[in-house]
Each structure stands twice: as structure tokens, then as C-alpha cells.
Amino acid sequence: MFSKKTLIVIKRELRDKLFSKTFILMTVLIPVFLFGVLGIQTFLMSFESDSGSQLAIISENIDLTEKLQSAFNEAPIVKSGSYKVTFETQTKARFDAYLDESKKSILDGKLTGIVFIPQKAEQDKKVEYYSKNPNNNTLFNKTRNIINQALIDLYFTGRNLSAEDITFARESVDFSSYRVSSDEKIEEEGFGNQVLAFLFTFLLYFSLIFLGTMMMRAVVEEKNNRIVELLLSSISSKELMTGKILGNGITGLIQMAIWLLPVIVLISSSIFVLPAEFILKINLVHIVYFLFNFFIGLITFLGLFATVGAIFDNDQDAQSGVWPIMILIMIPFFISIAMLSNSENPIATVASMVPFASIIVMPARMTIIEVPLWQFALAVVVNVGTLLLIFPAAGKIYRVGILMTGKKPKWSEIIKWLKYKY
Amino acid sequence: MNALEVKNLCKSFGIVKAVDDVSFGVPEGSIFGLIGRNGAGKTTTIRMMMNIYLPDAGEVFLRGEKVTAAFKDKVGYLPEERGLYKKMKVLDTLLYFAELKGKSGKEVERKAVEYLEKFELADRKLSKIEDLSKGNQQKVQFIATILHDPEFVILDEPFSGLDPINTNLLKEIILDLKRQGRVIIFSTHLMDFAERLCDHITMIDQGKVLLSGSLKELKSKYGQKHVSLNFSGDISFLKNHPIIENIEDFGSTLGIKVKDPSQTQQLLKLLVDHNVLVNKFDANEISLHEIFIHVTGKESENVF
Numbered sequence: 270m271f272s273k274k275t276l277i278v279i280k281r282e283l284r285d286k287l288f289s290k291t292f293i294l295m296t297v298l299i300p301v302f303l304f305g306v307l308g309i310q311t312f313l314m315s316f317e318s319d320s321g322s323q324l325a326i327i328s329e330n331i332d333l334t335e336k337l338q339s340a341f342n343e344a345p346i347v348k349s350g351s352y353k354v355t356f357e358t359q360t361k362a363r364f365d366a367y368l369d370e371s372k373k374s375i376l377d378g379k380l381t382g383i384v385f386i387p388q389k390a391e392q393d394k395k396v397e398y399y400s401k402n403p404n405n406n407t408l409f410n411k412t413r414n415i416i417n418q419a420l421i422d423l424y425f426t427g428r429n430l431s432a433e434d435i436t437f438a439r440e441s442v443d444f445s446s447y448r449v450s451s452d453e454k455i456e457e458e459g460f461g462n463q464v465l466a467f468l469f470t471f472l473l474y475f476s477l478i479f480l481g482t483m484m485m486r487a488v489v490e491e492k493n494n495r496i497v498e499l500l501l502s503s504i505s506s507k508e509l510m511t512g513k514i515l516g517n518g519i520t521g522l523i524q525m526a527i528w529l530l531p532v533i534v535l536i537s538s539s540i541f542v543l544p545a546e547f548i549l550k551i552n553l554v555h556i557v558y559f560l561f562n563f564f565i566g567l568i569t570f571l572g573l574f575a576t577v578g579a580i581f582d583n584d585q586d587a588q589s590g591v592w593p594i595m596i597l598i599m600i601p602f603f604i605s606i607a608m609l610s611n612s613e614n615p616i617a618t619v620a621s622m623v624p625f626a627s628i629i630v631m632p633a634r635m636t637i638i639e640v641p642l643w644q645f646a647l648a649v650v651v652n653v654g655t656l657l658l659i660f661p662a663a664g665k666i667y668r669v670g671i672l673m674t675g676k677k678p679k680w681s682e683i684i685k686w687l688k689y690k691y
Numbered sequence: 692m693n694a695l696e697v698k699n700l701c702k703s704f705g706i707v708k709a710v711d712d713v714s715f716g717v718p719e720g721s722i723f724g725l726i727g728r729n730g731a732g733k734t735t736t737i738r739m740m741m742n743i744y745l746p747d748a749g750e751v752f753l754r755g756e757k758v759t760a761a762f763k764d765k766v767g768y769l770p771e772e773r774g775l776y777k778k779m780k781v782l783d784t785l786l787y788f789a790e791l792k793g794k795s796g797k798e799v800e801r802k803a804v805e806y807l808e809k810f811e812l813a814d815r816k817l818s819k820i821e822d823l824s825k826g827n828q829q830k831v832q833f834i835a836t837i838l839h840d841p842e843f844v845i846l847d848e849p850f851s852g853l854d855p856i857n858t859n860l861l862k863e864i865i866l867d868l869k870r871q872g873r874v875i876i877f878s879t880h881l882m883d884f885a886e887r888l889c890d891h892i893t894m895i896d897q898g899k900v901l902l903s904g905s906l907k908e909l910k911s912k913y914g915q916k917h918v919s920l921n922f923s924g925d926i927s928f929l930k931n932h933p934i935i936e937n938i939e940d941f942g943s944t945l946g947i948k949v950k951d952p953s954q955t956q957q958l959l960k961l962l963v964d965h966n967v968l969v970n971k972f973d974a975n976e977i978s979l980h981e982i983f984i985h986v987t988g989k990e991s992e993n994v995f
Contacts, residue, residue, distance in 0.1 A: 277790050285779075494774030499835070501743045502768035502845075503791035505760065672743070685705070 274504040275512040282516025286483075287523065295479065296524050300531075303468065322381040322408065324354045325371070326416075327364055329388045332426070334358045336419040337386075344415050352411075361387060368399060375401055382408070386416070394420055463609055465532070465551065466633040470605040472528055473563060473629045477598050480521045480567060481574035482591075487513070488578030488671070489587050497671050506668040514571045521567045522560065529556060551636055558645065559632045565652045566628030569659065570594065576663040579670035586677050601629035612637045622647050624655040662687060692754075694719045694874045695740070695843070700749035702735050709735040711898040713749070717876055717891070722869055724889035725878040726979070732898040733878035734771060737847050740876075741768060764793045767841035771848040771878075773832045777821035781812065784820060785835055792839035799838065806834045810860070829857050833864060844868055846877035850884055862888070882980040894983060901986045906979070913985060914977040916952050920945040920962075921971035928965055934958065939984065944971070946981045 286292050326341075328334045338356045346352045359367055364385055374380040382400030390396050396416060398409075425434065491497045500509055533556055573594045581587040601620060608617035608630070620626040621634045627648045634640055669686040670678075678686075693716035702710040710732045717723045725733050738744040740751050742763065751758045753765075775784055785803040789795065807813045810830045820828060829852075837844065846865075850858055865888060868875055879885050885892060886906070893903040902909065916936070921944050929935050929947070934954040939946040949958055955974040962969055977985075 274791055277787075281787055285776075490777075491774075494777070495770060495772035496774040496776060498743070498770040498772070499768065499774070499788065500791070502741050502766065502770070503763055503788065505742075672738075 271511060272508055275508045275515070278504070278509060278512025279516040279519070282513055283520060286517060286520040291483070292520065292524070296527055299472075299475065300528060303471065322352050323379060324352060324381055324408075324412070325357065325383045326354060326386070327357050327359050327367065327383060328386040329358065329360055329364075330391065330423070331358045333386065333391070333419060333423050336422045337416065340415050340419045340422075346411050375399070381405075384412070384416070386420075391420065391423060462551070462636045466609055466636040467606075468532075469559065469632040469636060470602060470609075470629060472525065473566070473632065474598060474602040476521055476525060476563070477567065477570050477628075478595070480517060481570050481594070481598075484513070484517050484571045485574040485578035485587055485591060486584060487517075488575050488667075489581060489584055492579060492671050492674070493582050501672075506671060507664055510572075510575060510664055510667050514568055514575060517571050518564060518568045521571075522564050525560060525563055529559070532556065555635060558635070562628060562632060562648070562652065565649075565656060569625070569628070569652070569656045570598070572656075572660055572663045573597075576666045576670070579667040580678060580683060582674050597625045598629065601626035605630045605633045608633060609637070622651055624651055627652055665689075692719050693717060694754060695876075696752040696755075697736070697740060698750050698752065700736060700739050700751070701747045702732075702739060702744060703747055708898050710739065710746075713895060713898070713900050715893040715900060715903045717874060719874065720869070720872050721890040722865065722875045722888050723877070724885040724892040725876065725895065726880070726882065726885050726892050726983070727878075727895040728880050731880075731895050733880075733895065734847055735898075736895070737845055737876070737878055741766060741845065764839070765842045767792075767836040767839065767844045769832060769836045769844075769846045769849055771851060773829065773852075775820045775828060775831060775835075777819065779820055780817055781807070781820060781823070781831055782816040784831060785838055788835040789839045792841070794839040802840075803834065803838055806838060810834065826854055826857055829853060830860070833857075833861060837864065837868070842873060844873055844875045846875070848879055849877055850879065850881060882978065882983060886979040892979070894986065896987055902982075909982060910977055911975070913982045914975045916949050916955075917975065917977045917981075918947045918949065918955055918958060919971070919973040919976050919978065919981070920947055920969070922962070922967050922969050924965070924967035926962070926965075926967055929961070932961070934961075939981070941978075941981060941984070944978070944981075946977070 326334075326337055328337060334356050341347050341352075341354050341356075347354055357367075368383065371380055371383060375382070378401070382398055382403075382405070385397040385399065387395075387397070394417070398405075491500070497509075504512075533553070536551060536556075537553055574591070577591045577594060578587055581590055604614075604617055604620045604626065608614050611617075612634075617630055617634060621631040621640070622644060631640070631645075631648045635645075666683060666686055669689055670683075695717040697716070698714050700710050700713045701708070713732070713736055725736065727733050735744065739746045739749075740758075742758065742760065753762055779787070782800075782803060785806075786795070786800060789799045789803070804813065804816065807816050810833070812827060812830055815823060815827065820831065823831065836846075844865075846861075849861055849865075853861060865875055865877075877888075889906055891903075891905050892909070894901040926945075929938060934949050934951070934957055936948040936950050938948075947958065949955055952975070959969070959972055962972075
């Protein structure tokens with residue numbers, strides 16, 4: 270299987286791929302693209318849509334309106350000018366008419382929304398929000414506490430309490446917001462790893478599909494061009510397939526290592542100091558695992574793509590016949606992305622140890638949670654086992670397919686190929 | 692002494708028996724022709740000889756020993772459908788294929804350049820294959836076949852798709868290799884070429900060997916009582932004539948079989964007496980094409 274001739278094939282593949290324009294371009298463009306995506310996302314998030322919001326706050330109680338007004342005027346969102354708030358006192362009956370009048374300005378976008386605080390809210394704190402876009406969480410989060418403050422103030426004013434008591438009551442509101450900010454801190458701590466998990470998932474997904482398709486094309490070309498017959502007069506199909514897969518695998522590994530270089534530098538040296546919320550909680554062992562996992566996965570998928578390439582003798586047929594393998598890459602990709610918002614997702618836990626899926630899911634999983642050692646070990650065993658299991662079959666289909674031309678074979682025929690004596 | 696011995700090769704694809712118990716010997720220093728129509732099983736046989744296919748049954752012997760993977764290094768192979776890496780440079784292509792045959796280093800490079808000069812491609816050695824004309828690509832393929840100095844050269848339908856210039860070039864290469872004592876095996880459905888180039892032939896049809904042997908022996912065996920005639924005029928009087936056994940029309944020539952070898956002179960006289968203009972009268976001569984039709988009882992695909 271592995272011989273001097275395999276090495277010659279590996280050498281040619283490396284020379285052919287490593288110095289090809291496509292390879293160099295992709296190696297440079299993918300990081301640019303990724304940073305571009307991250308940059309645009311950050312930019313969009315900083316440019317939050319709520320700045321310039323026009324809010325009308327209507328309450329039924331003039332005292333409450335006053336308290337709301339003073340609370341809002343103190344609030345940073347109003348001070349910074351990103352929110353413009355008007356206050357009015359109206360009864361429920363009048364409010365309905367007011368709402369009718371305001372409909373046009375809401376639809377025009379002149380008015381972002383109307384918050385109506387009915388009398389009852391003074392007991393149950395239930396307020397109403399009317400807007401073209403009623404599920405505006407950003408706005409709710411920013412105004413919730415301010416309205417709460419005003420309601421608390423009002424609630425205790427009539428109760429003959431000292432200012433101290435009221436301050437005390439308001440403290441409790443601050444206490445609850447402190448808990449929220451403690452949550453935020455946890456989230457910020459994980460932010461760097463979230464980005465990394467996304468990065469890992471995306472790079473794996475992209476690399477497997479990109480290199481796999483390239484491999485498939487190369488095999489189709491060799492078959493279509495009949496170079497393969499000339500090659501087989503010098504080497505065995507096993508040597509050829511092994512050489513091609515290892516050559517392309519090494520190419521992919523080098524590319525991945527180049528892409529991960531910034532991450533490796535960041536975690537292994539103290540030259541660059543990241544802001545606390547971006548600290549990456551992985552170490553070099555993770556990177557080594559990632560590259561090992563990637564290489565095993567790449568070899569597996571290159572074998573599958575090469576097999577599909579050998580079945581068909583033109584690119585179109587191969588493209589339409591490759592879907593079963595694409596699914597093996599895409600489903601784990603979606604599982605992995607879904608896991609980013611719910612790291613304890615049981616599907617992801619299982620997927621990280623299932624053949625094929627493990628290759629994409631496990632690296633992302635290990636960056637966001639502590640994966641027990643036995644799960645790593647199981648994933649490695651599963652992935653290497655899958656590789657060893659599918660290769661004999663893939664090699665057989667490759668060997669038969671590569672010399673079959675003409676009619677597009679049916680799936681049932683391909684199964685029969687496995688029984689051929691070749 | 693046979694350099695290569697093919698014994699009882701069989702190969703089926705599903706229910707199709709592509710090669711059915713094929714045996715023949717290839718003598719040292721000969722040009723050996725594997726002859727048959729398209730789909731007769733020639734390429735499958737050659738692929739099994741090269742170990743590209745594993746035979747269902749049968750063996751191939753190289754000078755008395757079973758062939759091994761090392762045999763591949765001793766063979767230069769030119770497949771029927773020829774392709775090269777389009778994006779690879781000419782010299783790189785040649786060196787790659789030579790290296791796969793176990794030859795690398797300065798010596799091979801020097802030889803590659805020598806061949807390129809001989810075939811007037813020296814200035815294209817750094818061009819990509821795709822930038823070469825089809826004819827020049829074929830020349831590169833010829834060089835790739837012989838650059839590693841093989842003992843055996845196997846050519847599968849070598850003349851298909853060649854222009855006249857490359858056809859002649861390839862013929863020269865073949866004769867040159869023969870002078871160097873190499874064994875040349877080629878398959879073809881073109882009887883004319885086989886007849887002009889081969890010393891030995893094996894004829895196969897529907898996966899089975901029809902006949903096998905030296906061309907001379909075969910011709911004298913099948914040529915007896917046979918006259919190859921080229922004429923103009925009316926020969927209908929020969930029908931049912933007592934000395935004639937049968938007449939076969941091969942288009943350009945007529946194959947006439949007389950009942951007794953002594954009757955050929957009588958036939959010539961008959962023709963002259965009936966004012967038939969005789970352009971060619973070849974007694975005891977038979978073309979490979981005629982032998983083929985004789986043994987198969989079918990018309991071959993005559994391309995010319």
C-alpha cells in the first residue's frame with residue numbers, strides 16, 4: 270500500500286497543490302473573509318438599531334409620569350441622546366384615541382413605539398408596548414429598569430415611608446441588576462472561546478468541502494483524461510489512491526496550520542495581551558488534538574470524495590452524486606453551530622463521538638466546555654476506526670470505477686463492484 | 692524462446708465474458724500483434740498482462756517466472772486513450788512518468804531532452820501540456836512510453852487518432868525498438884498495419900483465441916490454393932467453374948480459392964482468355980484481412 274512509488278505520487282500532489290494559485294489564494298483569502306465576517310458583525314452590533322429611537326411613554330397617573338420623566342432624564346440612554354422620550358398623562362379611554370392618532374407616525378418610523386403604563390401596573394408592573402416592531406429586546410432591556418425604578422418610587426411614596434426605606438427598596442432593584450451583570454460577565458468570559466468554536470467549525474467545514482471537491486475533480490480529471498491507465502501501468506491503484514489522498518491531506522494540514530498560526534501565537538506567548546473578554550481558554554494540547562482530528566477527518570473524507578470521483582467520468586455527474594458525503598459534513602456543521610448557543614445540547618454531546626460528525630463537532634465542543642478525557646479518547650478511536658473500516662471498500666470502488674467509462678453507473682451496480690475480484 | 696507467456700486468462704464483467712481462456716506466447720525480439728475487432732477483448736487482455744486488472748483465472752509468465760509488480764517497471768505502455776496532466780509542464784511530465792518507472796536523476800533528464808530534440812519539441816520543454824497541439828501531445832506520450840528504456844513496449848491501438856506524420860514517427864520508433872532487441876506487443880484492429888509490422892500474431896474474437904503463430908507460417912498455411920486478384924472486367928464465368936472452390940470479395944481485391952494447388956496457372960490462363968485485365972495476380976498469397984474473414988466467417992471492420 271505504501272511504497273516508494275506512493276512517495277513519488279505524494280511529491281507530485283504536493284508540488285501540484287501547494288504551489289497552485291487556488292491554494293495560495295484560498296490560504297490568504299479565508300482569514301480575510303473570516304475577519305471580514307467578524308468585523309462586519311461587530312460593526313453591525315455596535316451600530317445598534319435603537320439609537321435615535323423615539324419613544325412615547327404614557328401613564329394614567331400624573332405622579333408616575335413625573336417620576337418616569339426624572340428617572341429617564343437621569344438615564345444614560347437619554348443623556349447620550351440615543352433615545353428621545355416624550356411623556357404624557359392620559360386615561361385609558363383617551364389613550365385609545367391617541368394610539369389611533371399616532372398610528373401614522375409609528376408606521377412612518379417617526380415614532381419607534383409607545384409604552385403605555387396603565388393604572389393597574391402600579392400593582393402588577395405590567396406595561397404595554399405598541400410598535401411596528403413589538404419584540405424589541407434591546408429597547409426592553411434598556412428601559413425596563415428605569416420604568417421599574419419609577420414604579421417603585423411611586424409605590425412607596427404614598428406609604429409613609431422614609432426616604433431611607435425607599436432607597437433601600439430601590440437598592441434591591443440594583444441588586445437584581447447586579448446579578449444580571451454578573452451573568453454578563455460569565456458570557457463575556459466565554460466570548461473568545463465562542464468565536465474560536467465558530468472559527469474551528471467553519472474552518473473544518475470549509476476545508477473538508479473545499480479540499481474534498483478539489484480531490485474529486487482531480488480524480489474525475491484523471492479518469493476522464495485516461496491518465497489513470499498510464500499511471501496504473503506503473504503503480505497499483507492502491508498506491509495511487511494512497512499517494513493522492515496523503516498528498517492532498519498534507520496540503521490541507523499545512524493550510525490549516527497556517528490558518529491556526531495566529532491562534533497558536535496568541536495562546537502560547539505573552540507578547541500579545543488580549544482584552545479579558547477575549548481570553549482563549551484552550552492550550553496547545555487542544556490545537557494538537559484539533560490538527561490530528563482534522564488530519565484523520567480529512568483523510569477519511571478525501572477517500573470518500575476520491576471514491577465518488579472514480580465512480581463518475583464528468584464533473585456534473587460527480588457533483589450530483591456527491592450529496593451523501595456533503596450531508597455527512599453539513600449536518601455536523603449545523604449541530605456544531607447550534608451548540609454555540611446551547612453548549613449542553615445532548616445532540617451535540619452524542620454527535621461529538623459519532624463517526625463523521627465527531628470530526629466537526631468535537632473541536633467546537635472542546636473550546637466551549639470541558640470535555641472529559643474519555644470522550645476525547647472515544648472520539649479518536651471512533652474516527653480512526655471509521656477510517657480503517659471505510660478504506661478497503663472505498664479502495665475497491667475506486668479501483669473498479671477508475672477504469673469504467675461510458676454509462677453512468679447505478680448505485681446497485683456500485684454495490685456489485687465490491688464483489689468483483691480486482 | 693518466449694519472453695512472455697500468457698496462459699488461460701479469463702475475465703468476466705458481470706455476465707459478459709470479456710476474455711475467455713486466452714493463451715499465447717510472445718517470442719523474444721519480436722513484434723507481436725494482438726489482432727481483433729473492437730470489443731474482441733484485446734484491451735482487457737493487455738490490462739491483465741500489465742496487472743491493471745486481476746484475471747479471474749490464468750497467469751502470465753515472464754521468461755518462465757510468474758510476473759510480479761516489478762514487471763511494470765520493465766514495460767512501456769501506450770494506452771489506446773491517451774491523456775496527460777494538462778497543467779503539467781512537458782519535461783516535468785516526462786520525468787514524473789519515468790520516476791514512477793523507477794528511473795530518476797540527471798541521466799533520465801538528459802535523455803528526455805535528447806528525445807525532445809529528436810521529436811522537435813526541445814523548445815517546448817517548459818510549456819504546459821495544454822498549450823501543445825494534439826499532435827505534439829502525442830509525441831510527448833510516445834516519449835513517456837519509452838523514456839525509461841523498457842524491455843517490453845505494449846501499445847494498445849497505437850495508430851488510432853494519429854495524424855500521418857505521427858503514424859510514421861511511431862512506426863519508426865517501433866522498428867527502432869525492434870533493432871534494439873526489445874519486445875513490442877501491440878493490439879490493433881487494423882489488419883494492414885499488423886501485416887506490415889508484425890512477426891507474430893494472435894487473433895482473438897469474442898474473447899477467444901482464433902489463431903496464433905508467426906505471420907509467415909500462418910500465411911503459408913492459409914495461403915495454399917489461394918489467389919489474391921486485382922482486376923478489371925467481367926469474371927462472372929468463374930462462378931460454378933469446376934476448378935474454383937470459392938470466391939470472396941474483399942472490396943479492393945478478390946480472394947479466389949482453387950480446388951488444387953496446381954490449378955492456379957490454369958486460373959490465370961482462363962482470366963486472360965476471357966479478356967479480363969489482370970492488375971495483380973498473387974498465387975499462394977493471402978492477406979491477414981482475408982485470413983481473418985476466413986476464420987471468423989465475418990467481414991472485419993476495414994477502415995481503409
